[in-house]
Amino acid sequence: MLKILTGFAACCRAFDLRVSTSEVLDTARHLALVDPLDPREFKLAVRANFAKSRRDQSRFDYLFDLFFHGIRTDSDDALSPGIDRITQGLRKTLSDDPMEQALVDFLDNDPLAFIDQIHALHTMEERPQKIFKSNMGQLSSKLGVMLQINSIKSKIMALLDQGDHGEPDNAGALREHFRERLDRAFALATEEPREHNDALKEKPRATNEKNQLKDKPFSNLTPLEVIEMRAVIERLVKKLKDQVGRRFAVKNRGVIDIKKTLRNSGKFQGVPLNIAFKNKPPRKSSIVALCDVSGSVWSGARFMLTLLYSLQECFARVKSFVFVADLVDITGLFQDLDINDAIEKALGDDTINRNAPTDYGNSFQQFKHDHMNVLNQKTTLIILGDGRSNYLNPQATILGEMREHCRRIIWLTPEQINTWTTGDSEIASYKTHCHEVRTCMNLNHLTEFIEELVL
Amino acid sequence: MDFQSVDDVQKRLEQADYIASKEIATVVYIALATEKPILIEGPAGVGKTELAKAVATCLERRVIRLQCYEGLDESKALYEWEYAKQLLYTQMVKERINTVIDDAASLSEAVDKIASQEDAFFSDRFIQPRPLLQAILSPDPVVLLIDEVDKSDPEFEAFLLELLSDFQVTIPEIGTRKPVTIPVVFLTSNNYRDMSDALKRRCIHLYIDYPSPEREMEIVRLKLPMIEEGLLQQMIQAITRIRELEIKKKPCISESIDWARALLALNTKQLTCETVEETLNVVLKYHQDTKVAKQTLAGIVG
Numbered sequence: 001m002l003k004i005l006t007g008f009a010a011c012c013r014a015f016d017l018r019v020s021t022s023e024v025l026d027t028a029r030h031l032a033l034v035d036p037l038d039p040r041e042f043k044l045a046v047r048a049n050f051a052k053s054r055r056d057q058s059r060f061d062y063l064f065d066l067f068f069h070g071i072r073t074d075s076d077d078a079l080s081p082g083i084d085r086i087t088q089g090l091r092k093t094l095s096d097d098p099m100e101q102a103l104v105d106f107l108d109n110d111p112l113a114f115i116d117q118i119h120a121l122h123t124m125e126e127r128p129q130k131i132f133k134s135n136m137g138q139l140s141s142k143l144g145v146m147l148q149i150n151s152i153k154s155k156i157m158a159l160l161d162q163g164d165h166g167e168p169d170n171a172g173a174l175r176e177h178f179r180e181r182l183d184r185a186f187a188l189a190t191e192e193p194r195e196h197n198d199a200l201k202e203k204p205r206a207t208n209e210k211n212q213l214k215d216k217p218f219s220n221l222t223p224l225e226v227i228e229m230r231a232v233i234e235r236l237v238k239k240l241k242d243q244v245g246r247r248f249a250v251k252n253r254g255v256i257d258i259k260k261t262l263r264n265s266g267k268f269q270g271v272p273l274n275i276a277f278k279n280k281p282p283r284k285s286s287i288v289a290l291c292d293v294s295g296s297v298w299s300g301a302r303f304m305l306t307l308l309y310s311l312q313e314c315f316a317r318v319k320s321f322v323f324v325a326d327l328v329d330i331t332g333l334f335q336d337l338d339i340n341d342a343i344e345k346a347l348g349d350d351t352i353n354r355n356a357p358t359d360y361g362n363s364f365q366q367f368k369h370d371h372m373n374v375l376n377q378k379t380t381l382i383i384l385g386d387g388r389s390n391y392l393n394p395q396a397t398i399l400g401e402m403r404e405h406c407r408r409i410i411w412l413t414p415e416q417i418n419t420w421t422t423g424d425s426e427i428a429s430y431k432t433h434c435h436e437v438r439t440c441m442n443l444n445h446l447t448e449f450i451e452e453l454v455l
Numbered sequence: 456m457d458f459q460s461v462d463d464v465q466k467r468l469e470q471a472d473y474i475a476s477k478e479i480a481t482v483v484y485i486a487l488a489t490e491k492p493i494l495i496e497g498p499a500g501v502g503k504t505e506l507a508k509a510v511a512t513c514l515e516r517r518v519i520r521l522q523c524y525e526g527l528d529e530s531k532a533l534y535e536w537e538y539a540k541q542l543l544y545t546q547m548v549k550e551r552i553n554t555v556i557d558d559a560a561s562l563s564e565a566v567d568k569i570a571s572q573e574d575a576f577f578s579d580r581f582i583q584p585r586p587l588l589q590a591i592l593s594p595d596p597v598v599l600l601i602d603e604v605d606k607s608d609p610e611f612e613a614f615l616l617e618l619l620s621d622f623q624v625t626i627p628e629i630g631t632r633k634p635v636t637i638p639v640v641f642l643t644s645n646n647y648r649d650m651s652d653a654l655k656r657r658c659i660h661l662y663i664d665y666p667s668p669e670r671e672m673e674i675v676r677l678k679l680p681m682i683e684e685g686l687l688q689q690m691i692q693a694i695t696r697i698r699e700l701e702i703k704k705k706p707c708i709s710e711s712i713d714w715a716r717a718l719l720a721l722n723t724k725q726l727t728c729e730t731v732e733e734t735l736n737v738v739l740k741y742h743q744d745t746k747v748a749k750q751t752l753a754g755i756v757g
């Protein structure tokens with residue numbers, strides 16, 4: 001039993017489901033308690049130890065089915081001499097390509113190497129491509145695997161036709177056995193498990209047709225209106241600052257916390273120099289903003305950045321990045337320049353090429369390699385963009401890694417929910433990793449969002 | 456008495472007015488048998504807190520509850536020094552202090568002598584145990600419910616780790632407090648943020664989803680035995696359909712119970728579009744959601 005469990009644990013780890021040794025041991029203890037003949041209790045006991053969050057459960061279910069029903073068939077004994085003969089025959093014809101070897105091991109009931117390779121394939125990062133961009137890296141490797149599966153299939157069929165199989169009806173069973181295994185391998189190479197994310201908050205926002213400035217989509221504003229907007233935003237900032245100021249002012253008022261005060265006074269020979277109050281100010285969060293500034297969305301980015309930086313003192317820290325095809329850290333600009341100048345500069349063509357095709361995957365990858373350390377357990381990561389990545393590899397698993405490094409991920413999109421799954425929008429794959437996805441296409445939406453953020 | 460089997464858990468929870476699915480019963484059984492804390496996740500109102508209470512009822516244990524929130528710290532959760540008492544004692548033993556340092560030759564010697572008595576002031580006598588410490592020091596075993604642990608700060612999780620793995624707590628000034636009794640520990644989370652791996656490793660995990668229609672009917676029947684079977688069935692079907700709508704807050708089990716109660720009070724025999732429309736505000740809390748539901752009344756009634 002322990003051997004099966006450790007095998008399964010290895011398979012889970014290969015798919016990034018972290019299972020520690022202590023958890024495997026716990027599972028073994030728990031399995032001794034349940035009815036060994038009840039498959040449901042068996043699965044429940046393993047799952048309670050292997051998948052420690054709702055997010056991991058779907059991945060667990062997928063792997064569990066694979067492992068206990070798919071890849072380890074307890075083929076009946078009459079077939080095993082035949083299987084051995086074929087796999088040995090195959091091994092003689094092998095090249096030293098690791099994938100090919102792993103595939104034969106897979107047919108020989110040793111699936112781990114294959115699972116490892118497949119997982120690497122699903123999560124592989126595109127190599128930086130400078131001139132011709134495409135999604136081909138991942139796709140072509142997958143295609144390669146499919147071709148290898150096919151060639152092994154024809155080799156098996158040839159081998160089957162040669163030898164004698166003991167009893168005449170074994171040939172059909174063997175053929176069936178290998179076909180099933182190869183179908184499994186094929187399915188593994190082409191599908192991917194996706195996490196549950198029921199805690200995701202989706203906030204579609206209604207749009208009013210009244211053509212007021214506040215309701216007008218950012219992308220439709222005329223240059224004149226953009227200037228008008230500045231005044232509106234200034235008023236808004238002032239209002240918010242007032243509210244926030246009042247909130248943080250409670251710090252030095254209200255009921256005295258006797259215990260804290262006494263504790264503090266210990267340092268000063270019992271003189272209560274440092275008075276503590278019961279109402280603590282709420283903790284300020286730190287913000288990291290990633291803004292898509294390509295043609296279709298940049299106007300939203302400008303207003304969000306204006307607001308974030310005007311309200312800087314409401315946050316512990318604000319860091320910001322803009323991206324189109326590449327990611328640029330613009331935090332520095334805001335330290336040196338006035339907010340509006342900084343934004344003009346950030347969006348100016350010399351910082352970033354706004355006409356390049358948007359590439360979310362590449363931008364995330366750059367973030368991961370160069371800036372992952374700006375995220376910590378107190379950071380709220382805000383991503384502003386339509387998730388339209390020109391059919392390039394979305395590399396959503398990187399967003400998943402980012403999620404593990406920060407407190408929350410909120411995705412703002414300038415589109416209504418019903419267009420999220422159309423065309424090249426990758427929101428559907430990104431949203432499994434977000435805590436919240438909301439529509440933010442005009443000032444009303446933005447105000448609502450910022451209010452929730454600071455208040 | 457401890458639980459004897461998965462079925463025993465299910466049966467006894469029902470006696471405590473809690474309808475448990477097979478999954479819930481299995482996880483509770485294996486966790487309790489091996490003294491593992493249970494981390495419960497699930498949408499609001501599916502009976503996470505209630506499960507902890509029901510288990511306590513079955514085991515005839517007291518519940519000690521720690522409600523988590525942002526800013527919760529060790530002095531509220533673990534222990535606090537009783538400063539007032541310490542000060543009072545200091546006053547009272549002032550003279551004794553003089554005798555302690557009487558024969559001290561120098562000031563530093565006097566300080567040393569007082570320091571050697573320091574233990575007297577940082578001892579159990581002046582410690583006020585908070586829920587976590589109370590739970591392991593209680594002479595009768597308890598159920599410890601750490602509610603909405605996802606609302607606490609990441610730092611706070613660190614305090615929990617020692618407690619969850621060894622049921623002990625280390626107080627810097629005194630040392631390690633070993634458990635007097637081992638509590639049954641439940642942690643609940645609404646998934647506001649992800650918990651750390653270290654915490655997850657120490658717990659066994661249980662996800663409680665919205666109940667299946669059969670289980671939900673059993674729950675309502677348990678609370679309102681006089682409800683008619685036909686109406687109950689219609690109502691649970693309607694609730695299930697409402698949960699599938701695109702709404703802000705999906706109705707949970709207590710809303711089903713409230714709705715059933717309202718329908719009974721109105722003497723409803725059968726669910727129609729009109730009765731649903733009249734009572735919809737019992738089920739849905741947001742005006743926006745009610746509006747969405749009203750557009751598909753016929754679909755909800757079925």
Ligand SMILES: Nc1ncnc2c1ncn2[C@@H]1O[C@H](COP(=O)(O)OP(=O)(O)OP(=O)(O)O)[C@@H](O)[C@H]1O
Nearest residue numbers: 472473474498499500501502503504505674708709
């Ligand atoms: N399985 C059940 N059997 C009987 N009653 C139940 C069951 N599940 C839920 N209830 C009822 O639903 C109500 C809400 O449950 P509870 O407060 O435990 O939810 P919760 O999951 O803790 O919610 P929250 O996340 O909001 O804290 C309880 O008061 C109880 O009456």
Ligand SMILES: [Mg+2]
Nearest residue numbers: 503504602643
């Ligand atoms: Mg609760």
